[in-house]
Amino acid sequence: MENRSSKKRSAIVETGWRLLSYHGTERISVEEICREAGVSKMTFYKYFANKQAMIGAILKDLLQTMDARIDAIRKSDLPYQEKIKAFIRLKMEQAAPLGWRLHKEFRECPGHKWLDEIKAWNDKVIRGFLDDVKEKIAAGEIRTNVNPETFLYIVERMTDWAADERFVGRYVTVEAMASEVLNFLFYGFLGQGAVKWL
Amino acid sequence: MENRSSKKRSAIVETGWRLLSYHGTERISVEEICREAGVSKMTFYKYFANKQAMIGAILKDLLQTMDARIDAIRKSDLPYQEKIKAFIRLKMEQAAPLGWRLHKEFRECPGHKWLDEIKAWNDKVIRGFLDDVKEKIAAGEIRTNVNPETFLYIVERMTDWAADERFVGRYVTVEAMASEVLNFLFYGFLGQGAVKWL
DNA sequence: TTTAATATATACGATAATCGTACGTTAAAT
DNA sequence: ATTTAACGTACGATTATCGTATATATTAAA
Structure with a gap:
């Protein structure tokens, strides 16, 4: 069978x-x-x-797996910081996995069979995450030195990076990429401490 | 002929x-x-x-063109910051010029015909800039927890933000925007010091 | 203008890749 | 022992690809 x-x-x-x-x-x-x-x-x-x-x-399998992972994160009782990290990691690990290559192909071939399905799924992931973050920021549960709107914008843009071959191509593993992005997102390019340019 | x-x-x-x-x-x-x-x-x-x-x-043609551009930057009497900018531009615009696709292919096929040539070229482009940055990092003038190449990419992407009205539209002045971006670039989402999650 | 040289297109044979299937074989279940 | 599911081999038909031989058009030289 x-x-x-x-x-x-x-x-x-x-x-x-x-x-x-x-x-x-x-x-x-x-x-x-x-x-x-x-x-x-x-x-x-x-x-x-x-x-x-x-x-x-x-x-189909891929999207199902991803949905399961998202639900698992949502239902988990991780601290919120960890949830955000998990979401970002998932998004990046998936956007690449969904494949910059396929993203491009789908984008270039409008009438593509799986385009709508993937797009819908993509929206679902992003919206779900962003709404959560917005809520927390609005409730004052997250404090940042950056304007919340800026943060949201940046996170949105970051998901593009994961589909950008110039970016993805530099990393051997998706995990390495996600880790690097997270590191940057939270701590910036510069470590804390005195910083001088020239 | x-x-x-x-x-x-x-x-x-x-x-x-x-x-x-x-x-x-x-x-x-x-x-x-x-x-x-x-x-x-x-x-x-x-x-x-x-x-x-x-x-x-x-x-061969490609590498020649790139070499010429590199030399032009090197020989120029631009201030150091401008040289860095030029390098960034070179690296990002053309410079995955070889294409992540080929990079990967060459990486995966050791005995590749053009591997050495391309590697040498790549070193020349990237090292020129990155060594400078790394030097500064080693000298303690720049401290970072992020891969310099990632930094290059992010800087380039940030220039896109400045052309995105969804982003620019949030700020009354350009200075405010630049300040916010720099703040994020340097310190990340989380400010140093007292930052609470949850 | 005529002639030679050169650039480009068509047609070809040989080879290899690909698709989907008919049939044979193993291995396990009944 | 017999059935049934899983899997492999071999096959015909089709198509793609390579590199070349041949034909035509275009350009330069005489």
Whole structure:
């Protein structure tokens, strides 16, 4: 049956996602995926009707996973600071994962099949997070040396960075990138202490 | 003759670079380049022996251009800050010029033909600036907890904010905005000193 | 203007990649 | 032992790609 937890299927999904996020939807082939995943083509067609179906399944899984992670953060009893960090990290780890490559492809091909779904999901994530932050700032539970509006704007812009190849391309892992951004967001470029330029 | 300024050749180089920087060296074909450039294959092979030769020529041209720009900055008698700005601009505008895509490909394929050349070039561009910054950091004149390259990127992005009315519109004066941005840039979201979360 | 040289386009054969499937094989469940 | 699910091999059909041989147009020289 369509055993969703088959090892072979997992291998296909994993390899498929890797190649997909790197090369886009057009420049990959099922043969390549099978080759790299160590799976025969017949097995591939056992689980997926074709490449398109596989992509759809992968994206669907991805969005589901992300939703679950978001809910987990929301429901958790982490201190609010940690929640914010978790959100930002999630957003960055996902925006890249969703793939700058795919973002671009989707953007460039308007009538794209999964465009709306992804956009909707994206909005959902951002709005949910920003609304929470706004609320806390308005309630005075968060104090910052920066105007709240400025903060919100910056956070919004930062999510763009994660889809910018010039930025993402410098980091080996998404974790490293997210960590760096968080570090900057909270503490700025300069460490505390005397600072001189020239 | 191998007219280096032929229109057709330019079209090939231009399109070739676009596709190359986007899809990498492996996932493009000369037929595709010719198709997109509006050039016949025969013309392609008039100017280049094959795809590899074309890539080599493109990269060579690119590096030469970049070298010239770097030297121009170095030789200029601009004040130090202006030189830094120029470097930032060079690095950000053109300078992922090699394209994150190629950087990654080269990084992942050690025995790559142009790896050394490109690495050397990259060092020349980045080191020139970053070494200066790092020097200042080491000398205690600048202290930072953020990767200098990240800093470069962020600075560049901040210049975008200044052109975004959603951002500018919040401030009565330009000074207020600059102050806010600098405050954020230097100290991050959290001010040093008494900052409470929750 | 005629002629030679050069630039560009078309057509081609050879090879390889890709798709989706028919069929055979293993391994486990009944 | 027999059925059934999972998986691999081999296949035909189609398409892409390479590099070249040949044909045409354009330009420069005589």
